[in-house]
Amino acid sequence: MLWSWQNINIEENNAGQYYPDYAYEHALFTPDMKIYTDSKVSDFFQKLKPEQSVGFLNSWNKSKNKRQKIYLSYDSTNKNCQAGDIDLLEHGNAKTDVSLPIFNYSVACDSANREPLFYELYPGSINDISQLTCMIDKAHGYGYRNIGFILDRGYFSKANLEYMEKNGYSFLIMVKGMKDFIREIVIENQGSFENSRGKYIDRYDLYGTTVRRLLYEGDTKKRNIHIYYSDGKAYGEKQEIKQKIRRLKKYLDGCVGKECVAFGPEIMKYFYLNFEQDGKTLKLAEENASAVEKELSLAGYFAIVSSENMTEREAIELYKSRDVSEKLFRSDKSYLGNKSMRVYSDEALSSKVFIQFIALILRSRIYIALKEKSEKMLKRPNYLTVPAALKELEKIVMIRQLDGVYRLDHAVTATQKTILDAFGLNEGNVRYQAKEIEKILQHQ
Structure with a gap:
């Protein structure tokens, strides 16, 4: 599966038929760096069993610290498809080309540690609001108890809020649009905080205030409604x-x-x-x-509802932590090639999504390491993004010479050293790995 991550992340492409071309020019994790054929790759997708992906997700989530409270950021998308042999395909609320059937795909991420935890595939006719209760049950099944959910406006519903509370989970959710009851609260508080320096949140260049209200008819508990105003x-x-x-x-x-x-x-x-x-x-x-x-x-106002007592500053900080998971989710659709699945059966779809989820975990680790390195530097260079960094490291090559030995073509550049340092590596590590690869290739 690691070859898939290599191909997806460097080529930003998920087409398996290009693997032999990629493998010819890259160090591999296969025994003796064996290059597999297109048919071997295709067989792998067909033979990957559901219990393998389920087993991985169980082990992955079992390893997480369940004692500390974590906030799960949850997001979903749908994908158009015309393949006739995929049972999940149904007509639903497609984001593009509404004439085509779709399937839905969602990912739950740990906002604090900035890593994906589990994913879901479900039929295209099921909307986000309905699926949320199933995701909550899955989180419970993975052993998560002391958690809260950070949700986008598409999940705001009375049923979802009641279900989270029933299971003892807290929530932080953006209010969909400018709902009537939020409009009323905004109008009530207009002019009371928009220019107050004590209400200014410098990091996000906005003002905020918090009020407590019942959310809906029959609600038994007042919620924290955090109202924000941004000039921009x-x-x-x-x-x-x-x-x-x-x-x-x-x-x-x-x-x-x-x-x-x-x-x-x-x-x-x-x-x-x-x-x-x-x-x-x-x-x-x-x-x-x-x-x-x-x-x-009412322009410039928005609101976040939280079930726990917190200040407007704490609420926006917590919600903004969702940005990381959203970037991961975008990378899943963009860099990981998940916009187009290129599969024609349920088995291949399930296998490919599973592999791409593993790639997403690895990509998130790379993203975090590069981001932390960038934040430590006085001037943030443009090569510390995942695509730019991988393309820069692609320039480290080995060339076969007349004596049949593969050697590094040139020394590691200053830019490459900076990137390697983000992962705790240096030029010595590169030279050592080059020697190890050289030994393997000498016997082929």
Whole structure:
């Protein structure tokens, strides 16, 4: 499986048929650096058994420290597919090309230690809100008790919040959109904290305050609702609102004098519509200034709900720790080639996702090491990202000379030394490994 990680991370590609070309130019982890064929790679995907992936996930999660409280960051995506032999494929809420069936894929990450813990594959017709309860059960099955969940706005629902509390888990969740009850709380608190230096959170350049409220009808416990305001976010959102109003107005101007059956709720919210006597022909579209002004006044605000008592600063710090897992998740879809699976059976899909999850664990270790190295440097160089660092290390090559011996082509550069130092390695380690590879290749 390690060859898969090598190929995925360096080539940023998950196409198995390119493996022989890759293997010819790289040191391998196979016995005597044997280069396997395309068919061997394909057989591996087909023969990997479910108990192997399940066994790995059980062992991986068993090794984690269960005594300290950890926060799980959970995210999901869906993938289009046209292969006819995959049972998970169903029509659902596709992010792209809604005409194609999809399957869903989610990953739970430890926000503090910044590493993936487990993943899920489930049918395309199941939405994120419904699947969350299954993920909570899986976390419980892996032995996690003292945990909290950091969730994106897509998981906000009464049923999910009640289920987490029933199982004794805390939560921190972004409120989806600007819900009506949050709007009311924001309006109540407007002007009370937006320019207060005591409420300023310098790290994220925003202001915050916390109030306690019941979240929904029948709720028995007041929650911490953390309200934030950002000048930068306000400017961007106001520009979007203005552009949206211009776009809608232009559309309505084109409808004047024409018969219009119905308009969407957005138009009805921001415009007064006047019709001719027939009740169908649009006569005039007039902007609802108060509605637009209210929307503009709420620009720059957002809210996070937490089940535990914490300050607005603690809440945003905790939620921002989710950024790491989101970057990992993006890398899973981008660098690890998980956007396109290139498989045509359930067995191959399951095997490939399992291998890519292992690659994601390894990539997260690389990412953390490079990030920590970058943060220690006065000037953060652009080569301490995962793709850039791996491509730079790719320049360390061995060349076969006339005597049939493979030797390093050139000394390690200063840039490569900096990258190696992030992993606790140095030029001596490179030369030692080169000698070991040289010995192996001499016998082939």
